[in-house]
Amino acid sequence: MGYGLLAAAIAAEVAGTTAMKYSEGFSRLWPSLGAVAGYLVAFALLAQTLKVIQVGTAYAIWAGVGTAAVAAIGMFFLGESTGLAKLAGIAFVIIGVVLLNLGGAH
Template identity: 40%
Template sequence: MNWIVLVIAGLCEVGWAIGLKYTEGFTRFWPSVGTVAAMLVSVALLGVAMRSLPVGTSYAIWVGIGAVGTVVLGIVLFGEAANAGKLVSVGFIIAGIAGLKLAGD
């Protein structure tokens, strides 16, 4: 169950990272409210997951989910470059996340 909580925390991290773009430097009220809410939920769920998961693994997976999700949504939503170097790097992050999960079992 804590792995599911950790994944949801990572997805909330993606939400606030993308939300930052829409806040325009926290000058837009509703995007700012949503972004701060996603930040709070993300960190709270990370804390819940860390009750039983190792801190290093939890944090690395949380950041990895956030990084991969943010890169993918940056490409999809904002037309950022999807070059080979970027995609290979994202693949390495995904491999690292899988490796940490497998090594923890």
């Protein structure tokens, strides 16, 4: 159940960050409300996740997967640059999350 909550927290954070991009500096109402709602839901779900998953592991996964997902959304849907260094960085984030899980997530 903990990883399901964590996945939902990540999805809410990614949605909030994507909405923030469309809010144009919080000058557009609906995307701004979406950003705020996304982060409120993300933090509430992360707080519930921390009841069953160690804080270091949960936060590393939340931040790492969220960062990789937002970078991928930027590249594939928002027209941001795609380069070898950016792709390698995303790969390293994912590798780091996997290593954290192997090193003591249980």
